[in-house]
Amino acid sequence: MRKRPLRIPGFLALVVLAALFSLPFVWQVSTSLKTEDQVGKSEMDLIPRAQMLTLNGSTVEVKPIERKGNEQVVEILSGPQKGAKVSVSPSGLKLKPHLEWSNYSEGFKAFPFFLMLRNTLVICVLTVFGTALSCSLAAYGLACVQWKGREVLFWTMLATMMLPGQVTMIPLFQTFKSLGWINTILPLVVPAFCGNAFFIFMLRQFYRTIPSSLMEAARIDGASDLRIWATVVLPLSKAALAVVAVFSFIGAWNDFLGPLLYLMDDDKYTLAIGLARLQGQYSSDWGRMMAMSVVMTLPLIVLFFLAQRTFIEGIKIGGVKG
Amino acid sequence: MKRRTWTGLAFCSPLILGLLAFTVLPVIASFWFSLCNYPILDSPRYVGAANYVEMAHDDRFWHSVQNTFVFVLASVPLGMIVGLGLALLMNQRVPGIKVFRTLFFLPTVVPLVANSVLWIRMLDPESGLINSFLRFLHLPEGWMPGWLSDEHWAMPGLILMSLWGAGGGAILYLAALQDVPSELFEAAELDGAGPVQRFKNVTIPLISPVLLFTGVMGLIGGFQEFGRAFVMTSGGPWDATLFYCLHLFNSAFTEFRLGYASAMAWVLFAVILLSTIIVMRASQKHVQYEQ
Numbered sequence: 001m002r003k004r005p006l007r008i009p010g011f012l013a014l015v016v017l018a019a020l021f022s023l024p025f026v027w028q029v030s031t032s033l034k035t036e037d038q039v040g041k042s043e044m045d046l047i048p049r050a051q052m053l054t055l056n057g058s059t060v061e062v063k064p065i066e067r068k069g070n071e072q073v074v075e076i077l078s079g080p081q082k083g084a085k086v087s088v089s090p091s092g093l094k095l096k097p098h099l100e101w102s103n104y105s106e107g108f109k110a111f112p113f114f115l116m117l118r119n120t121l122v123i124c125v126l127t128v129f130g131t132a133l134s135c136s137l138a139a140y141g142l143a144c145v146q147w148k149g150r151e152v153l154f155w156t157m158l159a160t161m162m163l164p165g166q167v168t169m170i171p172l173f174q175t176f177k178s179l180g181w182i183n184t185i186l187p188l189v190v191p192a193f194c195g196n197a198f199f200i201f202m203l204r205q206f207y208r209t210i211p212s213s214l215m216e217a218a219r220i221d222g223a224s225d226l227r228i229w230a231t232v233v234l235p236l237s238k239a240a241l242a243v244v245a246v247f248s249f250i251g252a253w254n255d256f257l258g259p260l261l262y263l264m265d266d267d268k269y270t271l272a273i274g275l276a277r278l279q280g281q282y283s284s285d286w287g288r289m290m291a292m293s294v295v296m297t298l299p300l301i302v303l304f305f306l307a308q309r310t311f312i313e314g315i316k317i318g319g320v321k322g
Numbered sequence: 323m324k325r326r327t328w329t330g331l332a333f334c335s336p337l338i339l340g341l342l343a344f345t346v347l348p349v350i351a352s353f354w355f356s357l358c359n360y361p362i363l364d365s366p367r368y369v370g371a372a373n374y375v376e377m378a379h380d381d382r383f384w385h386s387v388q389n390t391f392v393f394v395l396a397s398v399p400l401g402m403i404v405g406l407g408l409a410l411l412m413n414q415r416v417p418g419i420k421v422f423r424t425l426f427f428l429p430t431v432v433p434l435v436a437n438s439v440l441w442i443r444m445l446d447p448e449s450g451l452i453n454s455f456l457r458f459l460h461l462p463e464g465w466m467p468g469w470l471s472d473e474h475w476a477m478p479g480l481i482l483m484s485l486w487g488a489g490g491g492a493i494l495y496l497a498a499l500q501d502v503p504s505e506l507f508e509a510a511e512l513d514g515a516g517p518v519q520r521f522k523n524v525t526i527p528l529i530s531p532v533l534l535f536t537g538v539m540g541l542i543g544g545f546q547e548f549g550r551a552f553v554m555t556s557g558g559p560w561d562a563t564l565f566y567c568l569h570l571f572n573s574a575f576t577e578f579r580l581g582y583a584s585a586m587a588w589v590l591f592a593v594i595l596l597s598t599i600i601v602m603r604a605s606q607k608h609v610q611y612e613q
Contacts, residue, residue, distance in 0.1 A: 007414065010411055010414050011414065011416060013411055014411045014412065014414075014416060014422055017408065017411065017426075018421075018422050018425045018426065021425055021426055021428075021429060021486065021489065022425050022428075023451070024429070024440060024441075024444060024451070024486060025428070025429075027444070027451045028440050028443075031443060039449065040448070040449055041449055042448050042449050042453070042454055042457060043454060043457075044451065044454035044455055044457070044458045134336040134337065134340075137333050137334075137336065137337075138333060138334050138336065138337035140333050141329075141330045141331075141332070141333025141334035141337075142330075142333075142334065145326055145329050145330040145333060146326055146330075147326045147327040147329070147330030147331070148327055149327070149330070149331075150330055150334070153334060153337070153338065156341065157337065157341060160341065160345045162594075162595065162598075163345065163349065163591065164542075164545070164546055164587070164590055164591055164594055165546070166546065166567060166570055166586075166587040166590055166591075167348075167349060167352050167584075167587045167588065167590075167591050168344065168345060168348035168349060168352060169574070169587070170352060170355060170574055170580050170583055170584050170587070171347070171348035171349075171351035171352050171355065171584075172344065172348050173574075174351075174580070175348070191340060191344050193336060193340075194336045194337060194339055194340020194341075194343070194344060195336055195337040195340050200337065225329050225333070229333075250431070253433060254433040254434055254435075256434050256435060256549045256552075256553075257548065257549065261575070271435075272433060272434070272435045273435075275435045275436065275439065276435045276438075276553050279435075279438070279439055279442070279553065286443055289439050289443075290439070290440070290443065292436075292439075293435075293436035293437075293439040293440055294436075296433055296435065296436040297431075297432050297433060297436045300431045300432070300433065301428060301431060304424075304427075304428065304431050305424075308424070311427075312423075312493065315490070315493050315494065316493075316494065316497050
């Protein structure tokens with residue numbers, strides 16, 4: 001459809017909505033840089049500020065503790081007199097813009113962040129590798145090799161997409177338990193090496209569009225199927241494989257139920273579980289919690305900007321053909 | 323020819339193994355468990371349909387069913403309306419369309435747990451952004467929703483949160499809108515159709531397959547809603563956000579009643595299958611695929 005000409009009210013509505021949709025992000029980042037004192041305030045303020053007091057000519061950050069008559073007792077948080085409590089008149093206190101970076105440094109210390117990041121990345125990398133490998137092999141088998149039974153397999157695979165994970169969750173848990181796989185990453189990564197119906201479906205559709213003359217030519221030259229897959233099909237399907245990689249990475253990074261079920265020890269946890277646990281324990285320290293939620297979101301936003309076209313393609317494939 | 327069968331099987335062997343080990347066998351086991359009394363440490367003991375009968379008499383089961391239906395029936399249509407609205411607004415000749423598309427889509431990228439942490443804060447009755455905004459509008463203090471701490475407002479809070487992800491659908495609708503040939507609109511305009519009629523008789527029918535797709539996917543995802551409530555409310559207050567799958571998870575992994583939870587999983591599957599069929603059937607007349 002030819003785009004309709006721009007009308008001012010429509011454009012304004014778009015701008016207002018875009019502001020509304022970005023507001024939670026702005027607020028998330030802003031809260032992650034606010035002092036504990038300001039986070040608890042009910043006024044809407046997107047700019048992080050701290051109470052400042054001018055003491056002996058230098059400005060220091062303070063935290064209000066209690067009121068005594070006309071005086072306000074504050075704790076000094078920075079400068080040489082750090083930790084001291086002084087009583088001052090409220091008019092001497094000023095709110096000034098201030099970024100509380102310690103929410104980030106304290107947040108990293110509140111739980112074994114870097115260990116959990118490593119755990120998460122190990123699972124992500126293995127998942128992406130396993131998914132891309134198994135799905136492209138299966139898609140080749142379903143699209144490029146003529147054999148009896150492939151239609152049956154294809155339709156069986158599609159039918160399993162209808163099945164909610166809750167049905168298989170309990171028997172799988174029991175199976176992994178009897179295999180001794182609980183508290184290891186095996187239940188989270190081994191299934192990735194056995195393909196994913198949606199990605200196989202997508203790759204199969206793509207492989208069918210590859211001219212068979214290309215594969216025939218390679219076959220006449222004496223190439224085996226494995227060689228044709230590796231040297232003809234894979235290089236041609238880089239874009240589709242990128243979709244598989246990006247979306248399986250996001251799936252593994254965001255997965256909550258899997259690690260919740262199968263990982264038991266702190267030192268095995270992924271970021272998703274670590275953050276959820278932190279939320280349960282330190283639910284009062286919001287600056288820190290927000291800082292950690294920013295840290296967990298940021299890689300995906302960066303990934304989105306790096307692979308924007310891949311994202312949009314993947315969503316369209318999912319939406320139009322799925 | 324025989325050799326090709328072996329080749330095909332070899333390429334698909336991880337898939338076949340995976341389907342057997344992670345789907346087919348667990349599905350059979352799950353059905354068997356659903357007919358058993360199965361405390362996690364004991365072995366399953368056949369009890370016939372007892373789990374299914376118990377479900378019918380379990381008040382919390384019905385409560386979780388009701389909660390889930392409320393969530394699905396509110397969040398799916400609202401999400402589609404907001405998504406369609408965004409898509410229509412983006413389908414203008416706008417400078418910086420990519421920026422808008424990105425801004426609306428980004429919320430769908432946020433990880434579940436990070437999103438939950440953010441929205442617990444957003445919905446805080448005292449210092450959350452939403453109530454701060456309502457105060458900024460000078461709404462009386464008595465009207466402030468208690469959101470997650472109030473049993474009547476917890477569900478609307480989660481539905482509101484789900485709408486932040488409406489941009490995912492918007493991207494799809496926009497792609498569909500841009501595929502609609504402009505001659506159709508010009509023809510409709512020549513025939514004297516106003517903007518409302520053009521929207522109703524041209525736009526909607528032409529993007530109806532995508533609308534149906536997002537509707538069905540939303541339905542399937544909505545019935546499986548779990549993580550949000552698990553992280554944010556644990557199903558509370560007073561079970562106000564006890565979703566079906568949260569109840570199922572608790573039955574299995576806190577009450578260790580694997581048989582009962584398996585039976586719940588099968589009921590879930592039946593409900594998803596049935597509602598998908600109903601939606602597909604009901605929309606058959608209205609959805610138009612390209613010839």
